[in-house]
Amino acid sequence: MNGTGLWAPLEIRPGDVGAGSGAGGLAAYLDSVDLEALLVREKALVFRGFQVPQDGLDAVLERLLPHRIAYVHGNSPRTKVGSNLYTSTEYPAAYTISMHNELSYAHAWPARLVFYCAVAPASRGATPLVDGRLWLESLDDEVREAFAGGVCYTQNLHGGSGLGKSWQDTFETRDRDEVDAFLAGTGARWSWGPEDGLRVSQVRPSTARHPVTGDEVWFNQCDQWHPAALGDETAKALAQIMPVDELPQSVTFADGSPIPDAYVLQVRDRGLEHARDVDWHEGDVLLVDNMLVAHGRRPFTGPRRILVSMSD
Structure with a gap:
């Protein structure tokens, strides 16, 4: 918490905790604390000023x-750059990425995320964070009640050529049997279509409870899957000329009824309104509890390169 009582991620600097700099200094500090308790209490931790080099990142990630x-x-465009280490997103720099919990639309999601600043942007480019409980509480009663039954996500994944991501990139395999085996354990409905395409639908809750704190948090990506909330003009145009259920991704209420545009716009805007920005300096590391805190991205200029890794 900050002095005003509003939630903010905890910043930890070497001088504040008597630690050395670099990967070794951060690793030694992490070995000396109860990280699990600290993260649950603070929800997100920014390790600032340690100046961790990328070639020392593995030692930090291990902890x-x-x-x-x-x-x-x-569903986000990424490039794998190491052992389960990815670019954070390759969405165009001019656009805001709205608040979301990683893989909240899936049957299983990571418990923790780490973001690492390999190259700081020339300007802007913060990673906003929002307290999921505050986000839920900020929504109008009408909106919360409408989502009580959950949502249904639908993906249309092409087989190598088309709009959006391919199923090969999405599932990191070219073996259809592996995809079938994965989806069989998720509760999803799926079918293979023409030209090696794959359609996946899955009903998920709109909120979740943290297994340790018991906090109920907003935990779905309705605004990122709904045409009304898309910030990309090209995506908006596609939504106007294609049936919604043929878009690369779409969302409805769990019973298949459409979600009003005003609801998803409120969800998007309230999340961003209550977010706290984490600005980046090269070598910074950010750890978040992926249920308690949602994240996004501000527009930026320059060659911003943020890497991300996840843990169950």
Whole structure:
């Protein structure tokens, strides 16, 4: 918490905790604290001023993420750059990425995320964070009640040529049997279509409760899957000329009824309104509890390069 009583991520600097700089200094500090308790209490931790070099990042990740996992079934454009280490997103720099919890639309999601600043942007480019409980409480009663039954996400994944991501990139495999085996354990409905395309639908809750704190948090990505909330003009145009259920991704209420535009716009805007920005300096590391805190991205200029890794 900050002095005004509003939530903010905790910043930890070497001088504040008597630690050395670099990957070794941060690793030694992490070995000396109860990281699990600290993260649950603070929800997000910014390790600022340690100036961790990228070639020392693995030593830090070993401590922050007990079991790094792959970004399987992810819908964001990313490039894998190491052992379950990815670019944070490749969405165009001019656009805001609204608040979301990673893989909240999936049957399983990472418990923790680590963001690492390899190259700081020339300007702007913060990673905004929002307290999921505050986000839920900020919504009008009408909106919260409408979402009580959950939502249904639909993906249309092409087989190598088309709009959006391919199923090969999404599931990190070219073996259809592997995809079938993965989806069989998720509760999703799926079918293979013409030209090696794949359609996946899954009903998920709109909120979740944290297993340790018991906090109920807003935990879905309705605004990012709904045409009304898309910030990309090209995506908006596609939504106007294509049936909604043929878009690369779309969302409805769990019973299949449409979600009003005003509802998803409120969700998007309230999340961004209550967010706290984490500005980046090269070598910074950010650890977040992926249920308690949602994240996004501000527009930026320059060659911003933020890497992300995840743990269950």
